[in-house]
Amino acid sequence: MNLKIMNKPQDAAEPGTGAAPQADAIRVANVVKRFPGKHAVNALEDVSLAIRDREFVSILGPSGCGKSTLLRIVAGLVPHSEGLVQVCNRAMVRPVPEIGVVFQTSNMLPWLTVEQNMLLGAELRKLPREALAGKVRELVRTLGLSGFENSYPHQLSGGMRQRASIGQILALDPKILLMDEPFGALDALTRDLLNVELLRIWQEHMKTVLLVTHSIQEAVFLSDRVLVMSGRPGRIIHDISIDLPRPRKPEHVKTNPRYGEYIAQLSHIMGVY
Numbered sequence: 001m002n003l004k005i006m007n008k009p010q011d012a013a014e015p016g017t018g019a020a021p022q023a024d025a026i027r028v029a030n031v032v033k034r035f036p037g038k039h040a041v042n043a044l045e046d047v048s049l050a051i052r053d054r055e056f057v058s059i060l061g062p063s064g065c066g067k068s069t070l071l072r073i074v075a076g077l078v079p080h081s082e083g084l085v086q087v088c089n090r091a092m093v094r095p096v097p098e099i100g101v102v103f104q105t106s107n108m109l110p111w112l113t114v115e116q117n118m119l120l121g122a123e124l125r126k127l128p129r130e131a132l133a134g135k136v137r138e139l140v141r142t143l144g145l146s147g148f149e150n151s152y153p154h155q156l157s158g159g160m161r162q163r164a165s166i167g168q169i170l171a172l173d174p175k176i177l178l179m180d181e182p183f184g185a186l187d188a189l190t191r192d193l194l195n196v197e198l199l200r201i202w203q204e205h206m207k208t209v210l211l212v213t214h215s216i217q218e219a220v221f222l223s224d225r226v227l228v229m230s231g232r233p234g235r236i237i238h239d240i241s242i243d244l245p246r247p248r249k250p251e252h253v254k255t256n257p258r259y260g261e262y263i264a265q266l267s268h269i270m271g272v273y
């Protein structure tokens, strides 16, 4: 097995094209995060990464290494202690409309229907409801929620709730999706189906995605690159390009010998076997 572990030079031209480099959607440079207090924690140490426009990048790492903290810092939800975070070339200090965040559990309000939840963002951002109504109808259809527009969250399955949560975020059309274990609470079959759906959405809507996951298979199936973090304080210790053809269909990817090699390589790095 001879797979490359690479740290892409961030200012390099696109390989083989000689073209100007694509813009970075996210740039993190030398970020440190300390949680002060009686039980002070050094969560992140000298984390640097760059994610290009429309790239799909996953982060893997041992439990407690700071993956969610890193994602929340990029989202502007948690301040960093040192270093620089830029989103779309602007320093990140607070949440911005270019970023949508999907968490492991649904953010839906239980007293609102699927459609009302998806329209909620428009109200919070003081956009006219009508501007979003058409888009929400289309999202309901493409996310396989037709017939459930008027259902309440408790009337949906876990997978449907998570699809609706993704719809809530997509309704606002962020350029960048930050996803923290979005399918972690779902059964394997539903997770696989939503992975395929996520790839379709990513391709159709040309988003940049940064995904935190515990699943090596999910990371390899979805990503252009997989970043691996060390134990706490978290640092990026591997940056692995996933050279599998797109569009990716499970039946093609999972029978591709390179898929197995990436899984084996990452399992070895993660100490799974």
Ligand SMILES: Nc1ncnc2c1ncn2[C@@H]1O[C@H](COP(=O)(O)OP(=O)(O)OP(=O)(O)O)[C@@H](O)[C@H]1O
Binding pocket: 035, 041, 043, 061, 062, 063, 064, 065, 066, 067, 068, 069, 070, 232
């Ligand atoms: N608000 C906080 N205050 C203090 N410590 C925190 C806070 N948030 C996270 N931490 C600590 O920072 C470290 C990293 O936590 P984080 O949730 O980012 O890890 P993770 O890699 O996402 O973990 P997991 O894979 O288990 O979800 C942990 O030791 C955690 O206890």
